[in-house]
Amino acid sequence: MNQPEINTSVFNRLRVVLVETSRAGNIGAVARAMKTMGFSDLVLVNPRFPDALADPEAVAFASGAQDVLEGARIVGDFQQALDGCNFAAAVSARLREFSPPVWTPRAFAGHVQAQAELRPAVVFGNERFGLPNQIVERCNVLINIPANPDYSSLNLAQAAQVVAYECRVAAEPGTAAAGPVGFHGDSASLAQVDGMYAHLEEALVAIDFLDADNPKKLMPRLRRLFSRTQLETEEVNILRGIARQILKTTKR
Structure with a gap:
């Protein structure tokens, strides 16, 4: 069976961005969720405590995914976090009046898998406040995870796990979900x-x-x-x- 080229594999293209995370344990738990699905590119935007990647709670919750933490980067603003990316998806349970198109995790995964030139970022907000509108509006799509309408709250690592899982499933031969019609030329950064x-x-x-x-x-x-x-x-x-x-x- 032919393996995908390393530069086009979704496992090498997908980036997870955490914005102003409040708990070190959640960073570690996201790293663990990423590694179990085969992803490793993690960027933090202004985490709300010092030494976020080396915090003992982050290391403990990573539970064997310390290599993801060690390879992660901390940046000062959202623009830096997207350096090298040309497609961004905000993840939110709250729909916005002026949000970009709303996709499910499966539609996003299928689209990313089908478009080898995409260098996507999946963006998660603060545990309490989520993502600010100005960041959501700068993203290409908003991912809304279908859930119980009476209790739709997912914690940060659970949400990251769902998206990462769908991306892994889409990357498996014969199981890719069909996404929206994609680009015919190079996607704009x-x-x-x-x-x-x-x-x-x-x-x-x-x-x-x-x-x-x-x-x-x-x-x-x-x-x-x-x-x-x-x-x-x-x-x-x-x-x-x-x-x-x-x-x-x-x-x-």
Whole structure:
């Protein structure tokens, strides 16, 4: 049986990002959940205590997954956590008015498995407060785990285990779940998409379509609209070209 190339295997492409985690034990438990499913790329954004990766509670809860902790990185902001990624999925039980498209873990796993050029990040929030809206809005999709509507609370490690499990199942020959229609070109990086939104916002202000002092919800709505398309690099370049021409015309 042919093995997947190391650079295209989902086990080498998927990153788990934990944002402002409050308990060291939860970091260790997530590391354990990742390792049992074959994943190892873990990034922490501003954990709320010092020496998060070496904390005795984290090590104890990792229960044999110390190598995942040792290879993990701590960064100061969300943008750094996504360095090298071109697709991000926020995991939340709470749906948002301006969230990106809502997928199940199975749909996400199938999409990631089918698109070998994707370098995805799965993003989990603080245990108590979850993810802030501004982070959710910057992600391509929101993963909502189907659960008992009367008691849908999963702890951090359980949620990570569910997503990692679905990604592993999708990677097994003959069991991949079908995801949404994917890219035909190179998918745009999150940094490229953010740059496009900033450029587009500048152009909309220049033609008085957007009031910079009273923007209301226009940009979040545009983010939601474009997130449903799964932008490719060339498409981002086209949109930035339009914004550039608008700005050029208004300055004449």
